[in-house]
Amino acid sequence: MITGKNYVGSQLLAGGTKTYKTINPQWNIENPWTFTEASPEEIEQAIALADDAFKIYKNYPAAKKASFLNSIADEILELGDALLEIYCTESGFLKGRAESERGRTIFQLRSFANMLLEGSWLEATIDTAIPDRTPLPKEDLRKMLVPLGPVVVFGSSNFPFAFSTAGGDTASALAAGCPVIVKSHSMHIATGEMVASAVIKAAKKHQMPEGVFSNLIGSGTTLGTSLVKHPLVKAVGFTGSINGGRALFDLASQRPEPIPVFAEMGSINPVVILPEALEKNSKKWAAVYAGSITLGTGQFCTNPGLLLGIKGENLDQFSKELADEIEKIAPSCMLHPSIKADFNNGREKIRSQNGVTTVAEYKEETAPNYAQQTVLSVDGKTFLENTVLSHEVFGPFSIIVQCENLEELTAIINKLDGQLTGTIIAESAEISNYDTVISALQNRVGRLIFNGVPTGVEVCASMLHGGPYPASSDSRFTAVGIHAVKRWVRPFSYQNWPDELLPEALQNKNPLNINRTVNDVITNKPI
């Protein structure tokens, strides 16, 4: 049952006066539930509880935090099909996507639980004392990662499970030892409430301190602003638009005590298709590319919005083949009427620029919130001169840039904003001739892909999901994979500290049996 209330810690509260409803984008109607936005007092209370909880939660043993994370996963599964149905109702996604995204969310929670049990993520580093060193003795020094404090997580629109209430940001922050306050994304508040109920249930089962998790509702910017500006909040995770992410980054940077914001923002994920690949395999790549553009109605951060090739017959042929593929894919539903409207407006803005032509477009009538996938084209010179053409259009959209030559193609890459990914499609024989292109692309992206597509973000330690600004607000961190935990921790040193008072990770006998760097050597041996 959806209550429409805020979780302030484990309490369901609705003391506010503003209410809100979500949309069913498939049916284009309002959903039945009425949500009450968090009142200023509820926001304050959630933060105060999180701060109190931090003092306790940060000291819990790794195994206890791991059980909590696994238990959240269990409780989410326990919600069964009812959760998937609500997800579909609020997102317009179909059940298959709901299931796979839930699977990813569960996998993320369990990955962080495993990371906690394995223990090397703490980067425990020990330099033992050298009392007889001259001219001065060396003191014993031991360092490990410790949590920052309460973290605010902004749910994303396009991942109602995997990057929202109990998604990657929440899982990594809880793993770090930071209480989490979620600002539920306003497009899927019922989904958020159900997932939050699972988190709260797990927290109760594991006797977590009240306030280790809260889930607040707010449709405008008041809630987010209040959270980010609050002195007890110590870090922020966000997935969404450049404007939204930058606004939060600015708020956080301008605080008396600035705090880190990890915002994963826009990206057009350039794909470079090299001449031999175009000549030999254009049909194959056209099909693959069409699939990547339209996957999830194009609503992925890693959706390829820009294809760069050298102009000529082969690129023309590829464009025709891409058009054939694009036009036979059945359109699908977008997340919200406003997202559909933004898609249409963004696409038309680009289409209306000088020199832009339409390569492919699904032309038949669709349901109101369904997106008509579109591929446009322009020459390289025009693209270089008109910055509007590199704006992201969120949805199933891409622009093919026909470059005069390799120099122009490289110049375009060098002028691009930072991106999550860059892709090279090539025959093996030719790739070594394109050092300059690859090097330029590497400089602008967080992940480089060979003969594949950027969509489909594997959750593993080697994944980098982030990149130079504005792909993310700080390219030194990732939002996906266990290293995402590094956003919420700081290194901390103990000097000459009594062994029995050290955290277990740093004690001589290594009771956690974890890998540590002791006098510059990685070992799990005791000291």
Next chain:
Amino acid sequence: MITGKNYVGSQLLAGGTKTYKTINPQWNIENPWTFTEASPEEIEQAIALADDAFKIYKNYPAAKKASFLNSIADEILELGDALLEIYCTESGFLKGRAESERGRTIFQLRSFANMLLEGSWLEATIDTAIPDRTPLPKEDLRKMLVPLGPVVVFGSSNFPFAFSTAGGDTASALAAGCPVIVKSHSMHIATGEMVASAVIKAAKKHQMPEGVFSNLIGSGTTLGTSLVKHPLVKAVGFTGSINGGRALFDLASQRPEPIPVFAEMGSINPVVILPEALEKNSKKWAAVYAGSITLGTGQFCTNPGLLLGIKGENLDQFSKELADEIEKIAPSCMLHPSIKADFNNGREKIRSQNGVTTVAEYKEETAPNYAQQTVLSVDGKTFLENTVLSHEVFGPFSIIVQCENLEELTAIINKLDGQLTGTIIAESAEISNYDTVISALQNRVGRLIFNGVPTGVEVCASMLHGGPYPASSDSRFTAVGIHAVKRWVRPFSYQNWPDELLPEALQNKNPLNINRTVNDVITNKPI
């Protein structure tokens, strides 16, 4: 010979119109050299060269970068006593300090060279493909750290060697693969020029790309502002005042493309002396504390400016003993007349507050730039109510806060700004009774010290030199030890990338023979 010019890459240029002179603080006179501040064209040229150099330097093998760093160390030593003399002339420090700081600088450069050769700092992480995974195959993913781009380093006033021209920030950035542009600290430009000449000599010997290092002169804020705002600059390192560091942080955050600033700023490094230690060992700790306050004329970021104890006879006794120690230490020279003036003003501002009394002060006449070390005292309630009393006074200064009880002491810690260090002085038997105090202190600092003093920052992997704001602008990084390199790098992923085109660190056969995390296991084995 001091030329008074800027190093724009390897060229000595002085096209500017503004000139500047440094001071000999011991003699309180101007030094003979005339320095020409960098012109706007020279600034632009240094940055453009750094950007060009980045494209080449980032791809150099680790061994080549390591040789360059070791060669910088060799060339600094090669400058011999002439360098130490110039250092003393511009800083007011004596030769012993010059030698030990040079030793630290050399050690830092060689530590980063060793780190490069050892290779695990790259955090090479590999997840191999699982082509037959269902429902979707897993792609091969490989991640490592890559450099951000040109880094600007602001020389510090109080470490003319170790945190200036070729100090920790420069060494870590060059190790990362980032070209460096130094803004020479205006108090020791001749020292900076000599050290820069060593870097340039090493760069030439090792055929480094022109612009891998520049050293620019500027006395006001124009040079720093131009550097931090320039779109080709990708990160900033700074050691100095809160006002200075925050101004740079704000400039960098407000750029169209924000860039990271690691600013190591003020700290009063609270020391808590617990009751039994006061009772049993007050005389010993008074001597140790007096030494720490006055070391280097108190001009360390880690100088202990605040001592917290429970009021009573034992604390009174400690204060008397501290006074005896303080008054018998001969005063020493500060770095600059302006630093001496700031010291006097800061001390008098605190002394003039209600309830503040003088515990100890060196009273005899001194040379003009010599500091009269001073210890003041105030009760806990007054300290809590008056924020002026927790302002840093840079120099040999400390304030003893006589707390009513443990609650008041803890309340004071909780209200403190972020600090580099916190120290607990205690008898072993009593420390386990003070969990709350220790936990509160841990939350406010970057390094916790037991029965020692915060001065004397060991350069090793377990050191954390940084801390919650304003101790540093980002508590997630350290300025000291090899992990300081993490400020200048970002993780980068290759997906399905051909083995022969991967960087050596990620190739199957592991040609660098480094430790890597392969499918979640640390190993140096090939794949």
